Amino acid sequence: xxxxxxxxxxxxxxxxxxxxxxxxxxxxxxxxxxxxxxxxxxxxxxxxxxxxxxxxxxxxxxxxxxxxxxxxxxxxxxxxxxxxxxxxxxxxxxxxxxxxxxxxxxxxxxxxxxxxxxxxxxxxxxxxxxxxxxx
Numbered sequence: 001x002x003x004x005x006x007x008x009x010x011x012x013x014x015x016x017x018x019x020x021x022x023x024x025x026x027x028x029x030x031x032x033x034x035x036x037x038x039x040x041x042x043x044x045x046x047x048x049x050x051x052x053x054x055x056x057x058x059x060x061x062x063x064x065x066x067x068x069x070x071x072x073x074x075x076x077x078x079x080x081x082x083x084x085x086x087x088x089x090x091x092x093x094x095x096x097x098x099x100x101x102x103x104x105x106x107x108x109x110x111x112x113x114x115x116x117x118x119x120x121x122x123x124x125x126x127x128x129x130x131x132x133x134x135x
Contacts, residue, residue, distance in 0.1 A: 004034070005110050011037045018046070022055065028082055031115030032057070035078035038107045041071050049075060057082050074104050081115045 006012040014037035019025050022033075036042045036049060048061040057079050062072055079085040113120045 004114070005107070007038050007107055010040070010043065014043045014046075021052065024055075027115050027117060031081040031111045032078050034114050035074055035081065035108070035111040038074055038104050039071060041066055041068070042074055049078075057085065059085060059087070062087065070104060074108075077108055077111065081111060 004012075004015075006015070015030075015033050018033035018037070019029060022029055032050070036046055042049065045061070045064065045066055048064050049058050050056070051058050059079055061067075062075055067075070076087070
C-alpha cells in the first residue's frame with residue numbers, strides 16, 4: 001500500500017493505536033479509524049462513536065454535545081464507510097455535497113482510498129494512461 005497521508009502525528013498515532021487495539025487491519029477498520037483520527041474531538045470521544053466490545057459503530061454519538069458541523073460530517077462519512085450507514089430521515093446529509101463542505105475534505109479522500117483499495121489501485125494505473133492518450 002502507498003504511504004498514508006495524515007493530518008498530523010496525533011492522527012497517525014491514533015490510527016495505529018486503534019488498529020492495534022481492535023486487532024484488525026481490514027479496510028473497514030482502517031477507513032473508520034483513519035477518519036475518526038482526523039481531528040482531536042473525535043479522537044478524544046472515540047468511545048462514544050465506536051463500541052470496542054461489540055466491534056461496531058455507535059451512531060447515537062452524533063447527538064453528543066461536543067459535536068460540531070465538521071465533526072458530524074466526519075462521523076457520517078466514517079459510519080458510512082464502516083457499513084453503508086446513513087441517518088434515517090437525514091440521508092441527504094451523507095451526500096458528497098454535504099459531507100465534503102468542510103476543512104476535513106482532503107483527508108476524506110484518503111479514508112475512501114483506504115476503504116476501497118481495490119478500486120483506487122486500478123484508478124491510479126488508469127488515470128495516467130488516460131492523460132497520455134489525451135495528449
